Amino acid sequence: MDEIQHNSQLAYDAEDEYRPEPTPPAGPPAWQDGSIRIGIHTSIAGDIAQSLEIAHGLGANALQIFSASPRMWHVGSSSPMKSIGAGPGRERFAPTEMARFRARREELKLGPLVIHANYLINLASPDRVLRVRSIQAFHDELIRAVALGADYLVVHPGSGRGAHAREAVESVAQSLHQAARGMKLGGLRILLENTAGQGTVLGSTFSELKFILDLCPDLPTGVCIDTAHMFAAGFNIREPEGLEKTLQAIQSTVSLARIFIIHCNDSKTPLGSRVDRHEHIGKGKIGLEAFRRILNHPMLAPAAAGQEKEPATGGVGRAFILETPIDKPGDDLRNVRTLWKLAGKPAPMDFIGAARDGFRIRPSRRKKLAARKSSAKKRSAGKRAAANKRKR
Numbered sequence: 546m547d548e549i550q551h552n553s554q555l556a557y558d559a560e561d562e563y564r565p566e567p568t569p570p571a572g573p574p575a576w577q578d579g580s581i582r583i584g585i586h587t588s589i590a591g592d593i594a595q596s597l598e599i600a601h602g603l604g605a606n607a608l609q610i611f612s613a614s615p616r617m618w619h620v621g622s623s624s625p626m627k628s629i630g631a632g633p634g635r636e637r638f639a640p641t642e643m644a645r646f647r648a649r650r651e652e653l654k655l656g657p658l659v660i661h662a663n664y665l666i667n668l669a670s671p672d673r674v675l676r677v678r679s680i681q682a683f684h685d686e687l688i689r690a691v692a693l694g695a696d697y698l699v700v701h702p703g704s705g706r707g708a709h710a711r712e713a714v715e716s717v718a719q720s721l722h723q724a725a726r727g728m729k730l731g732g733l734r735i736l737l738e739n740t741a742g743q744g745t746v747l748g749s750t751f752s753e754l755k756f757i758l759d760l761c762p763d764l765p766t767g768v769c770i771d772t773a774h775m776f777a778a779g780f781n782i783r784e785p786e787g788l789e790k791t792l793q794a795i796q797s798t799v800s801l802a803r804i805f806i807i808h809c810n811d812s813k814t815p816l817g818s819r820v821d822r823h824e825h826i827g828k829g830k831i832g833l834e835a836f837r838r839i840l841n842h843p844m845l846a847p848a849a850a851g852q853e854k855e856p857a858t859g860g861v862g863r864a865f866i867l868e869t870p871i872d873k874p875g876d877d878l879r880n881v882r883t884l885w886k887l888a889g890k891p892a893p894m895d896f897i898g899a900a901r902d903g904f905r906i907r908p909s910r911r912k913k914l915a916a917r918k919s920s921a922k923k924r925s926a927g928k929r930a931a932a933n934k935r936k937r
C-alpha cells in the first residue's frame with residue numbers, strides 16, 4: 546500500500562470536513578401520538594429512577610412524581626433564605642442520577658412525565674416571608690423539573706387567607722413570574738390545578754383559574770383538572786348531564802385545549818363538600834360509570850401533535866393520572882387496571898397480577914418458569930428412580 550503523502554499543499558475538500566451527527570428534527574415526543582395515556586403517582590423514595598420501574602410495572606404509560614419531599618421546605622443552596630427553614634432532604638439530584646432517569650424513561654416510553662409541586666407552596670400568601678419562601682421553592686421546583694426533562698409541573702394556586710380574591714389571584718400570577726424569571730423552561734409547562742375549594746383556597750372555579758392564566762400570557766401554562774376536586778367543589782360529574790355542563794364550563798373559561806392533565810380520583814366526600822379526600826376508582830361518590838364516561842368522552846380525548854381539531858377540545862399530550870390511596874398492597878395496580886378497562890383498552894403489559902415482593906411475572910415468562918420447574922421435577926424424579934434402582 547502506498548504511503549499517504551503528507552504535504553501542506555493539499556487542496557481543501559469540503560467533503561473531508563468533520564460533520565457532527567445531525568441533530569434529529571425536534572418533532573413531537575412519541576407519547577404525543579394521540580394514544581391514551583394512563584399514569585399514576587409513584588414514589589421516588591430511595592432512587593428516583595425506581596419510580597419509572599414502578600409505573601411501568603403497574604402497566605402505566607405515564608407517571609407523576611414529586612421531585613423532593615412534598616411536605617418539607619427545600620431551599621436551594623444558592624438561596625439567601627437557607628437559614629430560614631431549609632428542611633432536611635434533597636433539593637437536587639446528581640447529574641448522573643438525572644441522566645440515568647432520562648435515559649430509562651425514554652427506554653420505557655413513559656410520557657408525559659408530570660411533577661407535582663410541594664404542598665407547602667402558597668404563591669398567593671399575603672404573608673411576605675411565606676410568599677418569598679414559596680416563590681423560591683417553586684423556582685427550585687422549576688429547576689428540578691427542567692433537569693429531569695418533565696413535561697408538566699402541577700401546582701395548586703394557593704390561598705389568599707382572607708385577602709380579596711382579586712388580590713390573591715394577582716399575587717399568584719406575580720409569584721409565577723418571579724419564580725420563572727430568567728429561566729429557560731424548554732418543553733416544560735406549568736399547570737394550575739383546580740381545587741376542592743376548602744376555606745380560602747383559590748382555584749375551585751374555572752373562571753378563577755382563567756383569571757390567573759390570563760395574567761401569564763408570556764408563560765407556558767395550562768390546567769390540570771382533578772375529578773375528586775371538581776366533585777367536591779360542586780361539579781356533578783357523576784351524572785352525564787353534570788359532566789356535559791362541567792365540560793361546557795371549562796370550554797367557556799380556560800378552554801378544553803388548555804387541559805393537559807386529568808387527575809383521576811374518586812371522592813370519599815359528597816358533591817359540594819369542599820373537602821378533598823381521594824378514593825379508589827369506583828369505590829367513592831363519583832363511581833365507575835362516571836369514570837367510564839370521563840375516560841371515553843371525545844372532549845377529553847388526547848389529540849395527536851399537529852392534528853388538533855378546531856375548536857380544540859383534545860389537548861395534545863393529555864393524560865389521565867391516578868392519585869388514589871394505597872390502603873392495601875395491590876391497590877395501585879388495581880386502579881391502573883380499572884382505568885385501562887374503563888377506557889376499553891388492554892393495559893400495555895398484560896400482567897397476570899401475581900404480585901410478589903414488587904415483582905410481577907409476565908404470562909409468557911410464567912409459562913417458561915412453569916415448564917422449567919416441571920422438567921426439573923421430572924429430572925429429579927428420574928434421578929431418584931435411578932438411585933432407587935441402584936439401591937435395589
Ligand SMILES: [Zn+2]
Pocket residue numbers: 738771808868
Ligand atoms: Zn390532584
Ligand SMILES: [Zn+2]
Pocket residue numbers: 771773774821822823
Ligand atoms: Zn386532592
